[in-house]
Amino acid sequence: MISSDISEQLHYPRPLQAQPNTKMATSIPLFAKAQLDLLLLEHEAEVSTSKLASTTASVSPATRRTLQSTGHALTGLVLSQVRTGLGGRVVGEFAPDPAIASDETRAADGTPRLGSHGIRVGDVVRVNDTGKKKDTKDKSEDKGAEGVVTRTGDRAVWIAFGKQGSGAKKEDDEAVEELWGKKLWAIKLANDVTYRRMRQTMEKMEKMGEGDYSHFMRVAFGHTTPLPRSSEDVEFIDPSLNDSQKDAIRFALGAQDIALIHGPPGTGKTHTLIELILQLVQRKKRILVCGPSNVSVDNIVERLAKTKTPVVRIGHPARLLPSVLDHSLEVLTQTSDAAFAKHGRGVNAEGSMMS
Known part of the structure; x- marks a missing residue:
């Protein structure tokens, strides 16, 4: 190194x-196998501590209140507004249900407020209907609508649904539409995106033969100078x-x-x-910049933006600082699509890739 x-x-x-020391060279398959074992343990711990392994829409009100008090859920919600934003995703605004709001949870003007909770911006959540019956035969109905929290306040939380592109998938859009007029609750999910990406990489490395190793891999694991x-x-x-x-x-x-x-x-x-x-x-x-946290990468984007350097920030818009949203891949994609539709032509631009 x-x-x-x-x-x-x-x-x-x-x-x-x-200088390489062949006696100290690391076995790439053994390294990948060890990482896979550790990843599995880490993921299992995250899932178990999230208290979601066996949680469905049909849990009791007492369980929902317990989950909220421990920072894993938010109860007593209704869908108050839906709009399109954050790179074409459907964004739902979820407010306290006025029918069950107590005097203690209302503002001075009588508007209901959310109780204390542990839902934060960037959390992956599932929004469920509290009216689901335990004996429902359609298990797909228990899945609810899954999204990412984009904003929280004392009177509402905002959740973005759907995938990257020109809007939510049809099933996501329909799942959100089905939430209108229902009594809802949101529960925090274990985010397995990073886990799946690392697992897939380690599985690929574990299966590689020596002829598949790149020069960089050989250098990084001490196999060559x-x-x-x-x-x-x-x-x-x-x-x-x-x-x-x-x-x-x-x-x-x-x-x-x-x-x-x-x-x-x-x-x-x-x-x-x-x-x-x-x-x-x-x-x-061509440059790919990676960091240990979203904030660390956003900091780089902010500094590069001041130099007028072309930058594309990869990541869910809900997890980015507002100051770098204009550089996010999804916002730039939407802008390019709009320009193409208006002018009948595309724009090619090379820039630094931020992840």
Whole structure:
């Protein structure tokens, strides 16, 4: 592995190119198998703690209240409004049911308010009809409508339904329509999207033979030596960079396989990353930027947007900061579709991919 430190507080020797140790090389199939086992344990724990494994629309009112008090549900709702937004998704506004609202839960003007709950923006939820009978023969009716919370307030919660594209799927649209005039509750679901993606990747790696390994995989798992670093003159875009940050950028641009920029908090790693991205864009490179959280990636998008760099933010609009929504894939797709329909032509543009 190649590494560089950007901290002015720490003084390490010049970055050295790692040398492979075949005795320490990691078995890729064994690594993938171990990750699959750990992923399964993690997912099972998430499902069990979500209290949803056996929960259906027909649970008792007492159980629903218990789930709300523990942060897993929100009861006593009615569908008050439906609109289209967030990249073509159907967005439903769910307000407290005025028929069951108590004086304690009403605002000064008499408007019913939601009780305390643990539903947050970005949560995956299922909206069910509390009037479902336990002996219903149509099990599909128990599924309810599933969506992502986009906004919460003391008088309503907003939930987006449907998939990416020019609107919700027919079955999603119909499921939302069926909620009108009914007494509803929303229950938080375990989000298995990330789990499924990681599981599929590890399953693919586990089945790979040595002939299927890319050069990058061989380097990352210690099976081969990284390619020699190249050197080039760099004309820096940001004049405020310090010498340590400039060294890190030169080092990363010269690495042909892997570069690791390391430094304690507050030493300017994100600042350095922005310069590195701009340098790569200037060199006509295609870039995928990933982060450990939505906020970390949104922060990168915000900084790049100020430089007028073409950016596409991948992710559910409900989980993005409002300041980066205009750069989201779904919003850009809707805008492009509208432009195409109006002018009869499309727009081709290359940009950095943010995930």
